[in-house]
Amino acid sequence: MCHKSPTQIILGSCPVPKIVDHHQRRLELVDATWRIIARLGIESATMREIALEAGFANGALKPYFPTKDDLLTFAFGHVFNRTNERIAEVTAGQAGLEALRAFCLEVLPLDEERINEARIVIPFWQKAINDPGKARIHRESMQQWLAAMRQYLAEARDAGTVTTAVDDAALAGQLLNLLLGAQIAAALAPGGQVELGLNEQLEGFLTLLGC
Amino acid sequence: MCHKSPTQIILGSCPVPKIVDHHQRRLELVDATWRIIARLGIESATMREIALEAGFANGALKPYFPTKDDLLTFAFGHVFNRTNERIAEVTAGQAGLEALRAFCLEVLPLDEERINEARIVIPFWQKAINDPGKARIHRESMQQWLAAMRQYLAEARDAGTVTTAVDDAALAGQLLNLLLGAQIAAALAPGGQVELGLNEQLEGFLTLLGC
DNA sequence: CTTTATTTTCTATAGTTGTAGAGAATACGG
DNA sequence: CCGTATTCTCTACAACTATAGAAAATAAAG
Numbered sequence: 001m002c003h004k005s006p007t008q009i010i011l012g013s014c015p016v017p018k019i020v021d022h023h024q025r026r027l028e029l030v031d032a033t034w035r036i037i038a039r040l041g042i043e044s045a046t047m048r049e050i051a052l053e054a055g056f057a058n059g060a061l062k063p064y065f066p067t068k069d070d071l072l073t074f075a076f077g078h079v080f081n082r083t084n085e086r087i088a089e090v091t092a093g094q095a096g097l098e099a100l101r102a103f104c105l106e107v108l109p110l111d112e113e114r115i116n117e118a119r120i121v122i123p124f125w126q127k128a129i130n131d132p133g134k135a136r137i138h139r140e141s142m143q144q145w146l147a148a149m150r151q152y153l154a155e156a157r158d159a160g161t162v163t164t165a166v167d168d169a170a171l172a173g174q175l176l177n178l179l180l181g182a183q184i185a186a187a188l189a190p191g192g193q194v195e196l197g198l199n200e201q202l203e204g205f206l207t208l209l210g211c
Numbered sequence: 212m213c214h215k216s217p218t219q220i221i222l223g224s225c226p227v228p229k230i231v232d233h234h235q236r237r238l239e240l241v242d243a244t245w246r247i248i249a250r251l252g253i254e255s256a257t258m259r260e261i262a263l264e265a266g267f268a269n270g271a272l273k274p275y276f277p278t279k280d281d282l283l284t285f286a287f288g289h290v291f292n293r294t295n296e297r298i299a300e301v302t303a304g305q306a307g308l309e310a311l312r313a314f315c316l317e318v319l320p321l322d323e324e325r326i327n328e329a330r331i332v333i334p335f336w337q338k339a340i341n342d343p344g345k346a347r348i349h350r351e352s353m354q355q356w357l358a359a360m361r362q363y364l365a366e367a368r369d370a371g372t373v374t375t376a377v378d379d380a381a382l383a384g385q386l387l388n389l390l391l392g393a394q395i396a397a398a399l400a401p402g403g404q405v406e407l408g409l410n411e412q413l414e415g416f417l418t419l420l421g422c
Numbered sequence: 423c424t425t426t427a428t429t430t431t432c433t434a435t436a437g438t439t440g441t442a443g444a445g446a447a448t449a450c451g452g
Numbered sequence: 453c454c455g456t457a458t459t460c461t462c463t464a465c466a467a468c469t470a471t472a473g474a475a476a477a478t479a480a481a482g
Contacts (some may be wrong), residue, residue, distance in 0.1 A: 014284050019428070019429075019478085019479060019480080020429075024330060041340060041341035042337065043341070046290065046470085047469085047470060048468095048469085048470095048473085056430070056431090057431045057432070058431080058470095058471095059432065059433095059472080059473085060429080060430055060431075062472085063428095063429075064472075066471095068471090070242070076474080083238075084244065098368045103212045118233075119423095122336055123337050123340075124336050125255065125333055125337075125395055125398070126336075126337040127335050128251035128331050128399050129252055129334075130251065130254070132401075135399045135401070137398050139400075152450080164418075164422065166415035166419055167411075167415070169410060169411070170412050170414075171415065173407075173408050173411070173412045173417060174385075174416055176392065176396075177388070177389045177390075177392030177395075177396060179388075179392065180388075180391070180392030180393075180396070181387065181390065182388050182392075182403075184392075184395075185353075185388060185391070186335060186337050187340050188338070188346045190343075190348065190349075190350070196384075197380065197381065197384050200381045200382050200384075201384045201388065203381075204377035204378070204381035204471085207375075207376065208375060208377060208419040208422065209419075210421075211420065229448080230448080230449060231458090257440085258439080258441085259440095267460070267461085267463045268444085268460065269440095269459075269463095270461065270462075270463095271460050273441080273442085273459095274459075274460090277441095278440080278441080279440065279441090304424080355450095367464080399453075409462080
């Protein structure tokens with residue numbers, strides 16, 4: 001039997017090598033799904049519409065995602081992965097308040113691309129309310145974010161840039177909720193409105209920490 | 212012709228007075244809708260399910276809400292009205308930091324009832340992303356909340372309980388986003404988890420203002 | 423070119439949804 | 453008890469959904 005693993009092409013045990021990279025194709029389909037959700041909303045993200053957006057016919061998705069829920073769960077998980085990768089890039093080599101600022105600036109919906117991500121993550125939250133698996137995806141990333149923030153706050157305290165009496169757990173929680181709330185504000189802002197004062201809110205919060 | 216206005220009962224111009232109070236019935240249907248969304252999620256809030264929850268058959272909703280969208284829009288609008296009424300009660304006769312605290316304590320999902328409201332408002336946000344009418348309902352309430360918060364902050368500054376250099380607009384924005392983010396944290400928390408540190412976050416934030 | 427396994431299209435199906443509307447049931451005035 | 457307007461139930465229907473699977477198209481090896 002000829003399996004689908006790309007490594008088997010190299011091994012040559014398969015008379016006809018497979019043509020499409022399954023993992024790559026999955027990512028393409030996820031990308032098409034994102035575009036649909038960002039442009040038309042999750043209600044329009046039907047299997048047919050996603051296939052059309054990706055340039056395929058209705059049934060072509062099944063070999064890559066057996067069910068729609070598989071596709072959506074993978075797609076949503078990938079949003080968090082992408083964001084976490086971007087965060088890792090931006091905070092690399094930084095610490096303390098600088099790292100915290102970079103972290104938040106990467107999560108805040110400050111440009112069109114991240115406003116689109118907000119339009120994707122809100123439907124995800126809605127689905128996660130009644131889907132423990134999806135809720136776990138969210139919660140695990142949030143735990144990770146909280147841990148990172150607490151570390152940055154601790155570093156900033158050592159550096160003397162954070163001096164408030166409010167404890168770091170509360171501060172991290174405030175900042176996380178502020179970031180989540182900003183997604184909603186951005187996603188529901190009228191089309192064209194770019195300025196929500198999010199940058200001022202972030203700088204203001206960081207200022208409050210140094211008191 | 213016999214109209215549906217309750218005043219016509221009193222006038223006696225209608226040979227057979229109407230039996231059900233249309234407005235009251237609409238509220239009952241909205242209540243049933245809320246229960247369905249809170250318990251099973253918005254995906255399960257079908258016309259049939261809502262009718263069943265309210266104790267009626269499928270078609271009985273139509274005289275009160277011609278379409279499902281009418282029902283949902285009214286239901287979501289009513290969530291904001293209720294919350295705003297509760298806020299008005301709780302902040303009545305208060306000012307400054309005390310009013311601000313009462314306001315936030317009323318919005319934060321600190322008990323089961325308000326966690327259920329979070330499970331209703333998140334699907335609403337999701338729908339509002341691609342429905343300008345619903346987005347406006349949200350935005351108008353948020354504008355109102357922001358104005359109230361700025362007023363409380365100004366009062367608190369006069370009283371000397373808010374002294375931070377960060378300007379009130381940024382502070383109000385932070386607090387609003389914190390409240391919105393808390394809805395997400397609460398709605399996606401694993402069942403049974405009640406303590407999210409939201410109270411500590413609020414008190415911490417209010418402490419930060421006095422620096 | 424032929425063969426073979428893969429990949430994709432296309433059609434079909436079972437289920438669910440919002441909505442419409444005929445008819446039955448209901449409750450009240452007389 | 454009867455008539456009447458209201459209210460509700462029930463059935464029907466058209467649209468749309470995810471999914472399954474047969475058939476066609478495709479691409480590479482020999």
